[in-house]
Structures are given as structure tokens and as C-alpha cells.
Amino acid sequence: MRMLDIPFTERLVPFGEGSNWSEFRRFSPTGKVPCLVDGELTIWDSLAIVEYLAESCPAIWPKAKEARAWARSAAAEMHSGFGALRSQCPMNCGLHIALGAMDDALRQDLDRLNELWQDGLSRFGGPWLAGEAFGAVDAFFAPAVFRAINYRLPLAPAAADYAQRILELPAMQEWLAAALAEPWREPGHEQEALQAGTLLEDRRRSPG
Numbered sequence: 001m002r003m004l005d006i007p008f009t010e011r012l013v014p015f016g017e018g019s020n021w022s023e024f025r026r027f028s029p030t031g032k033v034p035c036l037v038d039g040e041l042t043i044w045d046s047l048a049i050v051e052y053l054a055e056s057c058p059a060i061w062p063k064a065k066e067a068r069a070w071a072r073s074a075a076a077e078m079h080s081g082f083g084a085l086r087s088q089c090p091m092n093c094g095l096h097i098a099l100g101a102m103d104d105a106l107r108q109d110l111d112r113l114n115e116l117w118q119d120g121l122s123r124f125g126g127p128w129l130a131g132e133a134f135g136a137v138d139a140f141f142a143p144a145v146f147r148a149i150n151y152r153l154p155l156a157p158a159a160a161d162y163a164q165r166i167l168e169l170p171a172m173q174e175w176l177a178a179a180l181a182e183p184w185r186e187p188g189h190e191q192e193a194l195q196a197g198t199l200l201e202d203r204r205r206s207p208g
Contacts, residue, residue, distance in 0.1 A: 001053070002171040003134050003139070004059055004060065004134075013033070014182075015186045017187055018188075027042075028042075029044055030044050030045070032044070034049060046140070050136045050139075067124050067130045068130075070123065070124070070130060071120075071129065074129065074130075074137050074140075075136055075140040077116070078140045078141055078144065079140060081109075082109045082113070083109070084103070084108070084109045085106060085109040085147060088106050088196060089106075089196060091146065091147065092150065092193045093146055093176050093180065094180050094203045095193050095201070096202075097193065097196055097197045097199055098197045098198040099151045099153065100196065100198070110153055113148075113155075113159070114156045117141070117156075118159055121158050122158070126162075127165055128165075129141070141166070142166055142172065146167075149163060151196065180203055180204050180205060182204070184207065185207050
């Protein structure tokens with residue numbers, strides 16, 4: 001939404017220790033985030049939000065049929081897949097961690113990530129996954145970019161260049177700066193991230 005200048009007001013609700021069900025259920029039917037509230041409408045789940053926004057902002061998906069089909073498929077794959085990458089490299093913008101031994105499941109996810117990014121870039125000419133314009137498919141892989149960089153995951157040259165382009169976007173830099181400034185810590189998530197490997201750097205402000 002930031003990249004395509006779709007106006008919105010962000011409401012930040014921090015994760016608490018343990019279950020966030022009761023707190024998040026105040027605005028999200030599933031008790032999960034993200035959730036978009038547009039007037040009397042509530043749209044939950046990131047893929048549903050993207051499709052809802054695309055009804056009034058066609059630039060979210062590519063104009064060309066082939067690119068649009070590929071982008072939707074790739075976004076849906078990220079939405080429902082890459083379980084090993086998610087679980088073994090917990091999302092944390094501020095921690096730089098040298099990953100420990102990579103098991104077969106994570107290696108398979110990483111191989112697929114490299115394959116998918118290189119396929120989109122070569123098929124549609126870049127610089128973004130589905131062609132010249134940044135779109136929803138790139139947004140879906142933005143968390144994977146943070147994971148790849150912060151856990152020092154090996155990327156093929158084209159995929160590494162793409163990850164760097166994503167990271168340098170103003171919206172990504174704003175996201176990173178806001179994440180580093182957050183004072184909140186969730187102990188369970190902290191422990192999961194630290195168990196992934198060896199901590200190299202914690203770039204976040206001190207909590208409290």
C-alpha cells in the first residue's frame with residue numbers, strides 16, 4: 001500500500017506474551033494480523049486484502065495475463081508454503097544470526113526460493129518479479145528478503161540482487177527503522193530466533 005500510494009492509517013497492536021487471541025479478536029475475526037478495516041467492511045488474511053485492494057487499484061497485479069497468472073501463483077505459494085523457512089528462520093528485522101546446520105526441509109525451501117525468484121526475473125525481464133512494476137507478488141516476498149539477509153541465507157546472484165533492490169526501497173527502510181525502534185519483546189519469539197543459530201548483532205533499541 002505504501003509502494004502504490006494507497007492511503008491508509010496504520011494501527012499498531014503489539015504482540016503480547018502467549019496468546020494474542022482476545023486482544024486481536026477485537027478487530028480481526030481470526031484473532032490474527034494483518035487485518036484491513038475499510039468503513040463497514042473487515043477484510044482479514046493478507047491474500048484476501050490484496051485481492052480486495054486490486055479491485056480499486058489494478059496496478060497491484062501485472063496487466064499482462066501471463067505475468068498476472070504467474071504473480072498470483074507465486075504470491076499464493078508464499079502465502080501457504082515455505083514452512084521450514086518460516087519456522088527455522090523466525091521473522092525478526094533487528095537480529096542478525098549466523099544460521100546453524102541447514103536441514104533438508106530448509107534447503108529445499110531455499111532452493112525453491114532461488115528458483116522462483118530467478119524464474120520471475122528471467123521470464124518477465126525484471127527488475128521486479130513480474131516485470132517492470134513493483135506489485136503484490138514482491139510485497140509477499142518482502143519478509144523472505146529480511147529472513148535471507150538477516151540469517152545470511154545463500155542466494156544465487158540474480159536472487160541476491162533482487163533481495164538488495166527490495167531492501168533498498170524507501171518503504172522497506174521505513175519498515176526496518178520502525179521495527180528497530182520498537183521497545184516490545186515477546187519471550188517465546190525471541191527464544192525461537194536465538195535458537196536458530198549464533199547471534200551476530202542485535203540492532204534494536206533497548207527494550208523498556
